[in-house]
Amino acid sequence: MPLNLPEPTVIAVPAFVLLCLAEMLYGWKTGRAHFEGKDTFTSLIMGLGSTVSGALTASIAAVGAYWIWDHLRLFDLGQAPWVFVLAFVLDDFAYYWIHRYGHRMRWMWAAHVIHHSSQHYNLSTALRQTWTGQFTPGALFKIPLIILGVHPAIILFVAGINLIYQFWVHTEAIKRMPRWFEAVMNTPSHHRVHHANNPKYLDSNYAGVFIIWDKMFGTFVPEDDAEPVRYGLVRDLGTFNPLRVAFHEWWGIIKDVWSAKTLHDKFMFLVAPPGWTPDGSRKTSDMIKEEWQARLSAERQAAE
Amino acid sequence: MEPTQLAFSFIAITLLALIARWLFPVKKQLDAERVSRNFARCYPDLVQGQAIIADDGAAALLPIAANDTEVGLVTQPGDRVVCRLLVAADIAALERKDDRLHIRFHDFTYPDLDFMASGVALDTAHNLLKNLDVKATKNAA
Numbered sequence: 232m233p234l235n236l237p238e239p240t241v242i243a244v245p246a247f248v249l250l251c252l253a254e255m256l257y258g259w260k261t262g263r264a265h266f267e268g269k270d271t272f273t274s275l276i277m278g279l280g281s282t283v284s285g286a287l288t289a290s291i292a293a294v295g296a297y298w299i300w301d302h303l304r305l306f307d308l309g310q311a312p313w314v315f316v317l318a319f320v321l322d323d324f325a326y327y328w329i330h331r332y333g334h335r336m337r338w339m340w341a342a343h344v345i346h347h348s349s350q351h352y353n354l355s356t357a358l359r360q361t362w363t364g365q366f367t368p369g370a371l372f373k374i375p376l377i378i379l380g381v382h383p384a385i386i387l388f389v390a391g392i393n394l395i396y397q398f399w400v401h402t403e404a405i406k407r408m409p410r411w412f413e414a415v416m417n418t419p420s421h422h423r424v425h426h427a428n429n430p431k432y433l434d435s436n437y438a439g440v441f442i443i444w445d446k447m448f449g450t451f452v453p454e455d456d457a458e459p460v461r462y463g464l465v466r467d468l469g470t471f472n473p474l475r476v477a478f479h480e481w482w483g484i485i486k487d488v489w490s491a492k493t494l495h496d497k498f499m500f501l502v503a504p505p506g507w508t509p510d511g512s513r514k515t516s517d518m519i520k521e522e523w524q525a526r527l528s529a530e531r532q533a534a535e
Numbered sequence: 536m537e538p539t540q541l542a543f544s545f546i547a548i549t550l551l552a553l554i555a556r557w558l559f560p561v562k563k564q565l566d567a568e569r570v571s572r573n574f575a576r577c578y579p580d581l582v583q584g585q586a587i588i589a590d591d592g593a594a595a596l597l598p599i600a601a602n603d604t605e606v607g608l609v610t611q612p613g614d615r616v617v618c619r620l621l622v623a624a625d626i627a628a629l630e631r632k633d634d635r636l637h638i639r640f641h642d643f644t645y646p647d648l649d650f651m652a653s654g655v656a657l658d659t660a661h662n663l664l665k666n667l668d669v670k671a672t673k674n675a676a
């Protein structure tokens with residue numbers, strides 16, 4: 232099937248740049264968006280590096296995808312418009328799980344952490360993307376779509392549209408969208424919560440386009456105006472150096488796996504949630520949330 | 536991606552970052568309230584001592600009450616605040632100069648820091664880090 236679809240994200244780059252500039256000017260005028268020079272530079276360099284690394288490894292990914300398409304597919308759904316719609320929804324469902332594991336499995340977090348490493352939240356944060364996503368098992372989640380009969384080129388195309396959708400949600404300039412929209416779609420409000428390091432908000436709102444996945448699988452947390460979002464990591468970076476930003480968690484994994492005493496611990500440093508250690512000397516997000524809950528209950532009891 | 540495209544992208548990124556820097560200059564520095572509030576956010580269970588704030592307002596060291604194995608570090612690398620809880624094993628080198636303490640960390644995400652201080656403040660900061668008890672195990676990621 233000759234499929235020659237455009238690459239949506241490449242076409243969108245000039246619009247991304249102009250919208251970043253527009254948000255900067257809007258923020259400067261109204262105070263409703265915040266930037267910082269070094270942070271913006273690092274975010275944009277991460278975006279450029281991500282494009283370069285993606286281009287360098289695209290052919291390897293394509294070989295794998297086309298092999299599955301040729302040998303393992305059950306159907307060929309063709310290229311009718313409904314197939315694109317179905318592919319878009321299924322791809323977004325796969326994205327939800329990739330993203331969820333991206334936070335819950337340290338190997339995948341090593342790549343995804345980059346996107347969360349800014350303490351700012353603006354359109355440039357959307358472009359702060361990983362250079363190493365290809366070296367995680369994330370792409371495996373898309374294999375069922377190919378086996379079902381969605382052509383790899385269609386998956387690549389709808390994944391591009393998905394990524395473009397996610398660009399605009401990275402802003403503080405929009406407080407809430409209409410209620411029906413907030414109910415179904417990922418929005419700036421929902422995604423702000425996802426970028427928060429407040430214990431209350433950790434590990435929530437993994438949605439790409441449709442927030443319904445979080446509601447279905449119990450990971451939805453609405454933005455609470457009484458709990459302002461703080462952006463970044465539970466252990467924020469003290470550097471803007473793009474190389475350190477890109478590889479810091481990989482370096483951490485290498486050191487931990489190297490020094491782990493048993494094969495089980497070496498394996499767990501890869502697949503357990505970030506923060507896991509055999510002796511509990513660091514904190515996982517679950518531990519942070521538990522401690523926060525305990526503090527909250529103690530404060531409530533003291534107030535009674 | 537072609538080299539010219541890459542070069543053009545780099546120039547565009549630098550320009551955008553310069554515009555951001557120009558439109559949003561970093562005005563806020565660390566003060567006692569900001570240090571204390573942010574450290575409490577990161578390490579809510581620890582009782583803080585009196586902060587030693589660097590002359591340039593970009594870093595602060597926080598003794599922890601009844602604790603000689605850990606010291607709080609609060610810094611402002613850009614316009615936002617980053618916290619660390621340091622133990623002796625986190626410090627790779629301490630280099631004292633006239634107007635600063637250059638600290639190198641065993642931390643890939645925070646390689647080094649110039650703690651700008653002089654006189655008594657420099658002595659206090661230096662002693663605080665130098666005298667960290669080595670009992671505590673390393674906790675850095």
Ligand SMILES: [Zn+2]
Pocket residue numbers: 330333334343346347425
């Ligand atoms: Zn995420």
Ligand SMILES: [Zn+2]
Pocket residue numbers: 346357401422426
């Ligand atoms: Zn995001």
